[in-house]
Amino acid sequence: MTNDIKEILKKNQLSVTASREKILHLFLEQPGALAHGDIEKKAGEKFDRVTVYRTLQTFVEKGIIHTIPTADNSIRYALCKDDCASGHHHDHHVHFVCSSCKNTFCLDDVVTPNIKLPAGYSQQHIEVVVEGVCKNCR
Amino acid sequence: MTNDIKEILKKNQLSVTASREKILHLFLEQPGALAHGDIEKKAGEKFDRVTVYRTLQTFVEKGIIHTIPTADNSIRYALCKDDCASGHHHDHHVHFVCSSCKNTFCLDDVVTPNIKLPAGYSQQHIEVVVEGVCKNCR
């Protein structure tokens, strides 16, 4: 498991450092998505705010995690599936925000639908976020 | 036209003030969505940052405008259709972000699709944002 973490970092040409291992571990050990603030809390004063910013940014650039837009101005991050390589990230699944427990999940098995756009519009990417109650909260 | 603006405000039990008229006017005169920053720019030093925050918040509460989540942490606001009343806002259309001109539009004619969720999940709301090139930019 710890090896997995090192592997992911190496595969993306990143040096293996304590902060990166710890942040990546947080993502692996929990099913949902994490906002910047969550990471600082869960890590328990361990590392600098700035390191978290920089690490998240690096991970997004490398395609290790991806962002999930939300309506409340708090960007959330979630792990990408293995087949997301740097540059061409394909994020074809639906995101789910639980209005009860406030967690955000990737519904990896639910693919985004095809949308018929009006004439003249071309589609490059689609993002679907469903809000509701998750299976743990009902 | 100016009457429309006053009407909208009155219909929502808001006093008609210069700031509210001006901000509402900005939304009416342009097809896309506006972020907080856009409003400050377009208004040209006219009113206080704080007033913009408070006005936007009020409008969202009353259902005059709604928020559109984006991946880059900049919340955008757009006018709601007439049938959005306070409390039960129905926002059943797709949003479109142009990667060229950076504008955000409401595709009012494109309704959000039905998503089949995994067992145990219930849906309260759905948000669909498509990124691509709009008809003006291609």
Added chain:
DNA sequence: GTAACTGCAAAATATTTGCATCCTT
């Protein structure tokens, strides 16, 4: 006249940048 709205000041938060030091390779 009263309640609601605005603008200013200031506080609280959040994010970015520079640089010296430390760690990974």
Added chain:
DNA sequence: AAGGATGCAAATATTTTGCAGTTAC
């Protein structure tokens, strides 16, 4: 040893809050 990563300090930017003065009704 060299390059990259971290942590601290500080600069910026963003959002919130309190309060006094102004405006709408």
